Amino acid sequence: MADDFMKTYLHDYLKDVRQAVLAKVDGLSEYDARRPLTMTGTNLLGLIKHLAIWEARYFGAVFDRPFPEPLPRWDVESERLATMWATEHESRADVIDRYRRVREHSDATIDALALDAPGHVEWWPDPEVKLFDVLVHMLAETSRHAGHADILREEVDGAVGADAESMARKRHDADFWAARRATIEQVARAADSAGNGVNR
Structure with a gap:
């Protein structure tokens, strides 16, 4: 009973944070959604692409439930770095639609497995994990990037808030x-x- 409550709580929180990240590209031009806003090139659409790829990996192959679309290799630096930005051939709709498909796949994994279901993260020093570990990790990772997205969007046009409605509301x-x-x-x-x- 406690595990069911905890899983639902963590999963609902992850769903909310995912939506907050997606909201950060609402109303932006293609340029503003993609343009580099830090020295390392961090950008809003790239954060969504990055989160989609890593969530697909964590709730897919880690639990022997691979996401049914190809993913870049995690162990090749050039492919790993390319997850942080969208090419001119990847439309915003493509990137967002992939994130939605990934979320559906991840949600199915989370719903199907118990919190103590075993998984294997080959790129972690201690690779044997439970669903609980990965759920907490992805919640932390998504929240971290949602914070990045908050700052990037504020830098673009001053919009703040966790959804399109609050970003559109001008308080000051x-x-x-x-x-x-x-x-x-x-x-x-x-x-x-x-x-x-x-x-x-």
């Missing part, structure tokens, strides 16, 4: 946020000048 104007940013900048400079918490 640009002047409010400029003033807030200036205040935080001033405090950061004052703290630096004062030497608070210095590691020099």
